[in-house]
Amino acid sequence: xxxxxxxxxxxxxxxxxxxxxxxxxxxxxxxxxxxxxxxxxxxxxxxxxxxxxxxxxxxxxxxxxxxxxxxxxxxxxxxxxxxxxxxxxxxx
Numbered sequence: 001x002x003x004x005x006x007x008x009x010x011x012x013x014x015x016x017x018x019x020x021x022x023x024x025x026x027x028x029x030x031x032x033x034x035x036x037x038x039x040x041x042x043x044x045x046x047x048x049x050x051x052x053x054x055x056x057x058x059x060x061x062x063x064x065x066x067x068x069x070x071x072x073x074x075x076x077x078x079x080x081x082x083x084x085x086x087x088x089x090x091x092x
Contacts (some may be wrong), residue, residue, distance in 0.1 A: 040058060
């Protein structure tokens with residue numbers, strides 16, 4: 001009986017540690033997305049254009065809210081525009 005209690009406690013501890021690691025990873029990913037977004041906001045308009053972006057794309061990306069990932073919207077816009085410029089398909 002004692003072994004099963006220890007095993008249950010070990011399992012609960014492992015689950016808690018895994019959840020904590022996932023939480024820390026999610027916070028790290030969010031922080032990186034925020035830094036990337038702010039870095040894009042500091043770029044010149046000509047550099048943004050080279051990436052297939054406009055200043056309005058950056059403003060639109062704030063619609064995801066504080067806990068969202070604005071870089072997902074930005075990446076989608078850039079992919080769409082760059083695909084059109086190169087004559088590629090964007091419906092993949």
